[in-house]
Amino acid sequence: MAIVSTAVRRDRRWWQAGALLVWLLIDLGLGIWEMGGWKGFAPALKPPAVGGWGQPAADLVTWINAFGMLTGMAWPLLFAGLSMGTLVFLRWRKERTRYLRIRLGLAVLAYFGLTAAIPFVGSSFPVVPNPGGTGLPTWNWPTGLSMLGFVLLALLFGRGSYCGVICPAATYWGGLGQHFIPANINTPRARRLAAGLRALMVGLFVLTALLSIADTLLHWHVSVYGTDPAVFFSGVTWMVIWFLMLLVVPFLGNRAFTRFLCPMGATMGWVAQHGVWEIQAIDPAVCASCTDQACTRSCEVSLPVGRHLAEAGRYRSAACVGCGNCQAACPSQNIHYRTALDWVLPRSTRQPAPVAPGLPQ
Ligand code: SF4
Ligand code: SF4
Structure with a gap:
């Protein structure tokens, strides 16, 4: 999987934010154009006249x-x-x-x-x-x-x-x-x-x-x-x-x-925490000896998935957005996603190992 391995350089961040700002301004400009230009959009900027202390809040809401x-x-x-x-x-x-x-x-x-x-x-x-x-x-x-x-x-x-x-x-x-x-x-x-x-x-x-x-x-x-x-x-x-x-x-x-x-x-x-989705290590021992931790480095929301797979053989977090990066990044192809599909589709030949006694289920 194409994960950028080099850290995002500090000196580039303002340029990147500037490019995103231009993108957003184009987006907003298209919206104004769609409303018939500034003439069509300007009425939407007219706040209700409430007067007094409430006026700044009414302006902001508008x-x-x-x-x-x-x-x-x-x-x-x-x-x-x-x-x-x-x-x-x-x-x-x-x-x-x-x-x-x-x-x-x-x-x-x-x-x-x-x-x-x-x-x-x-x-x-x-x-x-x-x-x-x-x-x-x-x-x-x-x-x-x-x-x-x-x-x-x-x-x-x-x-x-x-x-x-x-x-x-x-x-x-x-x-x-x-x-x-x-x-x-x-x-x-x-x-x-x-x-x-x-x-x-x-x-x-x-x-x-x-x-x-x-x-x-x-x-x-x-x-x-x-x-x-x-x-x-x-x-x-x-x-x-x-x-x-x-x-x-x-x-x-x-x-x-x-x-x-x-x-x-x-x-x-x-x-989702009360459902079927779970990330499983096909062989927890592989994760335990893994120094690469590509799964954790590639995670869209920076979850310590590799550590949990090494310790417990499986991982379930309310913060996991199911992006699929960890599975794609693992050099040992050691991740299986358990979903409801497991009930109907044949499992891959590489099955998750049984969880060791005493480890969290
Ligand atoms: S899932 Fe793959 S990359 Fe992550 S700790 Fe296990 S073996 Fe390493
Ligand atoms: S599926 Fe995505 S969000 Fe969930 S642990 Fe893996 S990399 Fe992180």
Whole structure:
């Protein structure tokens, strides 16, 4: 697997961030063009006149909504998908593991089938990859069932079925992000900070969803300057912060949003921990004597997968996004991903070794 082995050089980081900024500005420019130029877009920047201390907050909410409106439009999403999808395609041609090739192919299909298609088909689309995006009370049976389907997939195939396929992050980071894995911030303090931030985001995710439902069913009249709380949280998270976090990737590393902020990923990780997905060492002794640790070095979210495989023969983490890098990178081909497919497909001739007594199951 093509993992960049040299560390991302400090002097290049500002250039890389600048290139990403240009990419984002092109994206936003396409959105403005799609809205009919500045004349069509300018009204979206006009805040409600609330006066007094509330006015700066109303201004901020208006700008946030306008930014999110641009990144959620059809042409910006197509441009992002085509540019990032091309990187995925270039990588896909070099990948040799079946898991990675299938996952990357599905990710690009899901991007154009779910994310980029939504602006064309509107809220009538019965699949919701971005919970809260349409306002929870407007959900109908098909949209609710689509979320239940994502949960079921996470139970059967791990968090990777969402974070590695359905989420647009799978396409963005499947191509672009691999270069930045060596820059991943992974100190104990960063991990504690990430855990705290994710807990905060999950709390806000649940709170705004409940407020949104209460507003509709109980007529609480809760809104963020006229915007449904769940829609606003969803917009801020996935249409604004998500894109702004792209700019700091040269400094924070690959999948910075996933690792530090994503409430959906954290929720799916929790679900997946109670499911079937597990990483297994075919022979734990091989990992125990491995000095290479290519699996750990290649991990999109910097998990110590090699150490756990050496110690326990298997690994399951709520943070694993199922990217497939560890399996592809292992020089001994010593990793097996257990999924629900193991129930129906013949196993490979190289089976995971039985776990030694006393080791965690
Ligand atoms: S999975 Fe492969 S690269 Fe990772 S520790 Fe085991 S043998 Fe080494
Ligand atoms: S543990 Fe393996 S599959 Fe999971 S995120 Fe890391 S590299 Fe990807």
